[in-house]
Amino acid sequence: MTKRSDGRKNNELRPMTAKVGVIPNADGSAMFSFGKTIAIAAVYGPRLLHPQHMQNPSKGILRCNYDLLSFSVSDRKRPGPSRRSQEISKVTEWALSPVIDLNQFPNTVIDVQIYILQADAGTRTAGINAASLALAHAGIPMRDLVCSLAAGKLDKELIIDLTKEEEDFKEGEGATDFALAKVANSDEFTLLQMDGKIQPALVSELTVLAAEVCKQIYEVQKKALKEAVTSHSTKEDKKKK
């Protein structure tokens, strides 16, 4: 296989869009998309945490909730939490918590709601990118932004940002999906997940490739945040429409 079905190069991302401030009632919100995959994230808080037994008197906690909306996939997804969505919520939490600093907000929670409007593989990575933007937008103290993408392998080729079609690739060695998240300005990875098979020697090669591509995601995120200030807030946008 020399060419990907949508004609992309092996290290080429799908076109990305990012927008900050999409949900007026949230304290912070953002939309992020990779091609046909669209994720929105809303941040509420810091606010009082219930149930009370989860409260931590020394620092605030982060609580993520990820879900596919029922119309986001071709076979209707039954609404409500599932085994898959709970797992992804948890790994999203772990991917984001190393960069945020909640020592100033004891006994509180920061709620992050991530919803996938349209799914075409890489939903958790799009969700993490959106959530990272939304947390920054909510003015939460953060060390850095988090960039996330799905790397992988098709037969023997290392590729970036798989689509659903590529994830289902069966020929040769098959497809490997390797979701990862990286702190933008350092070499720390906060999420590494794999689905499929890969030679151990290729893993480091893949992370180097992904780290390189993360820079592009970071630029898109940075631009979206800066635009949120210059183009006023959501209220103004609503008036224009």
Add this chain to the structure above:
Amino acid sequence: MKNEINEAHEAEEEHNSNYNSESKSRKVVVPGEIIVQGEDYLPGEGARREGDNVVASRFGLAEEQGRVIKVISIFGAFVPRRNNVVIGRVTDITFHGWLIDIDSAASGFLPIEESPRFINKNEMDQYLAIGDTIAAKIWSVKPKGIDLAMKGKGLGKLEDGFIFRIIPSRVPRVIGREGSMITLIKEKTNCQITVGQNGWIWIKGESTDSEIQARKAIEFVAEQVFVSGLTEKMEEWFDNFK
């Protein structure tokens, strides 16, 4: 208006004036972005030092104040500080006072001693009932809650008029340097206005038209994050409005 005892209040004043100073350069920064390089600068609020650089720790406007670099947040929820004036709503009545929702993580507590006259403990709702709106000052912020005080000019139960909300981090803009902006709006519209640091604003005017004008003026100011010389601009806005 200034109170020497209270550093927090002074800090707030300082904060207000920074918002409106025109000469200083401000730029938007994202978390992790390098603001300045070199050993000459010190990281302030919302910034940290990393090797040779001063790096932003949150999203907002970076500002130089002498050698100190700080990042002022422009979105997000209200974080209570001592001496903030807030507008809140009574959510519960306990034996010792009232619980007030002030739109922050912890709710505020207003002790019964803060009422201006004697109150029979069985008839506390005669003075403040559930759902009443008050303007109060934050007396202390402790890990277990926020104590409020209601003694002072402009504080107390809010009757008539209406309240609305803006993004809390825009409140210093609405108040302006030493209250210049809010005084201008009050003068032009002839309304009584109380601005809470938690983003809630109470307006009471002679007519509904003037109240609406005041609200529009405040919302206009809150939108202008980047503009300098806003007070002059507002005068212009009022001329156009008529």
